Amino acid sequence: xxxxxxxxxxxxxxxxxxxxxxxxxxxxxxxxxxxxxxxxxxxxxxxxxxxxxxxxxxxxxxxxxxxxxxxxxxxxxxx
Numbered sequence: 001x002x003x004x005x006x007x008x009x010x011x012x013x014x015x016x017x018x019x020x021x022x023x024x025x026x027x028x029x030x031x032x033x034x035x036x037x038x039x040x041x042x043x044x045x046x047x048x049x050x051x052x053x054x055x056x057x058x059x060x061x062x063x064x065x066x067x068x069x070x071x072x073x074x075x076x077x078x079x
Contacts, residue, residue: 011035015049016077020057028060029053045070 001009014031017024032049035041045064052058061077064070 019059025053025056041073045073
């Protein structure tokens with residue numbers, strides 16, 4: 001695995017950090033920023049992760065569904 005592939009795999013794992021863990025919102029947001037810069041997420045979806053970054057228990061996917069801003073992202077995340 002190349003370094004680039006390893007970075008991508010690590011950030012996919014971080015964006016799926018379980019809710020409620022300390023600093024998990026910030027970890028998800030950092031990973032979302034990485035994936036956004038790779039063109040894997042749109043700006044509206046990234047904004048949801050930013051809003052949730054200080055709320056470790058808040059599920060960004062539920063807000064994305066409510067806002068209807070990341071249908072492609074939801075498919076990538078498995079629903």
